[in-house]
Amino acid sequence: MKAYIFPGQGAQFVGMGLDLYENYPKAQELFEQANEILGFAITDTMFEGTNDDLKQTKVTQPAIFLHSVILSKIMGEHFKPDMVAGHSLGEFSALVANGVLNFEDGLRLVSKRATAMQKACELQPGTMAAVLRLEDEVVEKICKETPGIVVAANYNCPGQLVISGEVEAINDACERLKAAGARRAMVLPVGGAFHSPLMQPAEEELASAIKATNFATPKCPIYQNVTASAVNNADEIKRNLIAQLTAPVKWTQSVRNMVKDGATQFTEVGPGKVLQGLVNKIEPTVEATSAELS
Template identity: 65%
Template sequence: MKAYVFPGQGAQFPGMGKDLYENNLKAKDYFTRANDVLGFKITDVMFEGSEEQLKQTKITQPAIFLHSVVLALTTDEFHPNAVAGHSLGEISALVANGTLAFEDGLTLVLKRALAMQHACEINPSSMAAVLGLEDAIVEDVCRSIEEEIVTPANYNCPGQIVISGTHKGLEIAGEKLKEKGAKRVVPLAVGGAFHSPLMQPAHDELEEAINATNFNAPKCPIYQNVDALPYNDVESIKKNLIAQLTAPVRWAQSVANMISEGNDHFVECGPGKVLQGLIKKVDRSAKTESI
């Protein structure tokens, strides 16, 4: 069975989506509608902008969402048995499986991006990738740091966890993790501690927006980040989407659960091939491809 997966922030690149826009009339319509919804021409930045311009919060998340969703919705053979998205990609997945209308999903993504940026300004913070340690060791180290906030944020694949926290918390954690045998602790070029308690201001802003948005019954289950389990009921989906901003992304567990339930063929919808690489590290026998 096929599961379609959608990437999160960091997958952007200059020129993204331009071929789709120029060669597919249906795709062009989605891009045009997106410009109207956002109130500015995101296509100008996606197609002609620089890497620096694409890194702007209000550009990055809508751009990745747009590229991912348009790929899915304009592909004739798009018939998923399940969907999942990494962080931001969860909203893309919810549009792809019919839970959210295109315009509603894009509006939520923009509000999410701006809310996260606001939270970053309130609480200066960041993230770091920890390579080569078991999950339990990283969790224990984070729990041991009581004087600062630092917590697991992304369970990407075996041996790769991203942690989020205050700058001091990450510094202390990095030293302790290296003492525990981490191969590397790599600071990430991000604006804040995503998927941690430091995102509570964004959680509160987005909760109101999600509760005011119409959600439809999905056409197939979505494996959600907060607990890596499949959901079909709207109220649970909304609750999990709200919780996602301050909870870790359990990507490795989501992939393992999808595979255990028969979804052994993964199709990545969006820029890049990062998710395919992570999926292969969870299970080398899984079949992966891109649209």
């Protein structure tokens, strides 16, 4: 069975999508439509902006979404998923790809999400840190024992868990994690404490937009970050998508469940190869490749 997976924030690079824009009329049409919906020329930043321009949350999230979704659309009949999943932001790309959201609504929600997250970051500063070579249970226990807000945020692969929370609490937790045997516990260059309780204001803001948007029945199951299991019900998908902003990304668990349910081939649709690397570490026996255009 074929699983298609969609990357999240961090996969962006200057020049992303330019080859699609120049070589496929359908892609050009969708990029121009996106510029109109967003109210600014995101293509200028994607194709020839600076890294700093592209790192702005209001640009990064729609840019990765556009690259992923447009790529899936111009794959045409070659895009035949039996199941889909997306890492954090990538869940929105996955929902357009499996027919739950249309292109326009998906882009509007991603733009709303980016703006809401940026506001939440400014309201209550926070950060994230990557913890390497320590069992998940040990990381979770230390997070609970550390004063302040600090939680497990991204279960990326065995031996790689990202924590999120208040700056002081993250710094404290990093020292405790290193003392407990972590190979590394390093603060990441991110704008806020994503997938933590500090994102509650963003969750509330996004919830109203999601509730007001039409979600169709998916063409194939989506393995959502919050549950790590196959979801086919539109209302349940909505609930999980709202909860995603403050809940951890269960990527390791999602990939394992997809393989358990029959996935033998994983195709990453979008910029970069981050998810392929994670899949190879989670389930070394399955094939993981990049999406290709004929």
